Amino acid sequence: MGRAPCCDKANVKKGPWSAEEDAKLKAYIEEHGTGGNWIALPHKIGLKRCGKSCRLRWLNYLRPNIKHGGFTEEEDQIICNLYISIGSRWSIIAAQLPGRTDNDIKNYWNTRLKKKLLGKRRDSSQSRRLLHPNQASSNEDAAHGEMKDEARSQTLSASALERMQLHMQLQGLCGSTTNYPFSFYYNNPALWPKYHPLGDRVFQNQPAPTAAQTLARPQDSNETLIDSTHQSAAFPMQPEMISKSSTSAADVIQEGIDHSPALGFHSPSSSNFDSVGLHADLQSLLYCKNNYSSFLGHEEQQLGELSSCKELYTEKESSNWFAGNGFEDKLPSMGCWDSALHSDSLMVQDYSMRYEDL
DNA sequence: AAGGTTGCCAACCGCCTCGAT
DNA sequence: GATCGAGGCGGTTGGCAACCT
Numbered sequence: 001m002g003r004a005p006c007c008d009k010a011n012v013k014k015g016p017w018s019a020e021e022d023a024k025l026k027a028y029i030e031e032h033g034t035g036g037n038w039i040a041l042p043h044k045i046g047l048k049r050c051g052k053s054c055r056l057r058w059l060n061y062l063r064p065n066i067k068h069g070g071f072t073e074e075e076d077q078i079i080c081n082l083y084i085s086i087g088s089r090w091s092i093i094a095a096q097l098p099g100r101t102d103n104d105i106k107n108y109w110n111t112r113l114k115k116k117l118l119g120k121r122r123d124s125s126q127s128r129r130l131l132h133p134n135q136a137s138s139n140e141d142a143a144h145g146e147m148k149d150e151a152r153s154q155t156l157s158a159s160a161l162e163r164m165q166l167h168m169q170l171q172g173l174c175g176s177t178t179n180y181p182f183s184f185y186y187n188n189p190a191l192w193p194k195y196h197p198l199g200d201r202v203f204q205n206q207p208a209p210t211a212a213q214t215l216a217r218p219q220d221s222n223e224t225l226i227d228s229t230h231q232s233a234a235f236p237m238q239p240e241m242i243s244k245s246s247t248s249a250a251d252v253i254q255e256g257i258d259h260s261p262a263l264g265f266h267s268p269s270s271s272n273f274d275s276v277g278l279h280a281d282l283q284s285l286l287y288c289k290n291n292y293s294s295f296l297g298h299e300e301q302q303l304g305e306l307s308s309c310k311e312l313y314t315e316k317e318s319s320n321w322f323a324g325n326g327f328e329d330k331l332p333s334m335g336c337w338d339s340a341l342h343s344d345s346l347m348v349q350d351y352s353m354r355y356e357d358l
Numbered sequence: 359a360a361g362g363t364t365g366c367c368a369a370c371c372g373c374c375t376c377g378a379t
Numbered sequence: 380g381a382t383c384g385a386g387g388c389g390g391t392t393g394g395c396a397a398c399c400t
Contacts (some may be wrong), residue, residue, distance in 0.1 A: 016394090017366070039385065056369070068367095091388060106389075107367050261399075 067099035
């Protein structure tokens, strides 16, 4: 027996919102707020819409200060950095980009930025199978729960693969500055956005530089590197940090770092990485095709190797790095991407070693 | 010019989390 | 501690527009 629907589906309008509906919803919320109950809201204002639909419409379209389209280079970089770092946690990524919605960023990533970064070759049938194995599977497969779970797991891995590919591209540009490819982001505090659980609202009230501003001034990265008090607050957000917690999420993560020196998480104060150079590399990757064309030369082979490694990408096999590093207690809901990420990292590590031998 | 394909994006779906009871 | 319901989230879909052949 499934969960009861949140609204009477039969009497609820679907599809595009009319101007009249928009006006009603906007006027009501601007005057009364949501009242803390989205489900009841449409009834109050006489809209034949699901409460969830109203919420989505408000958050993604009607809310003040929403920006649509026209992503800047700066925003591209932030999205790229965060996607590599945390995966498809669009709400968290959106929190770093004032005026942007998770849906917008998700669409932008899926339709444009991903292609921009990974290149058109990703559309080849090979990579299509690699990245969307569930789409290639038959309908009868989907009808079976086990197969569905497997497909989900593979889809998850696909996302992880994408991030890994981005990492490899970055590594190809930046050279192997470390044995641990995923430390690229963590080793560059200049690329770390600030974590603001309340998103825009906090940005509006806080004069501290946004991630975009931090990113936009790589020449200032030295001060970021040196400032150890800044480090805790500036550490890249982890998805679970967004959950309501009484303790500082940054502290939780920082503690995790402090106890995991072997995993490539160098504290900024001890890091001597050239964040300026890396920033430039990322910018080149995003905006200068020439710079990553050399990478594409290896991509065919890489994809082949990735296929052979794909079986490594199961959640069962991926032991959670965070377990054993003091994270499991504090981050109880650590999502499956994390284990996939860990699995990725092992595979990438292995792969990168072989790659460097080429 | 017409039909097919691809790209884009708003909206939906269903699962998960968490607070209230 | 168990259950319920609302909110939140990420993945997916459907429809329209632009582009291609």
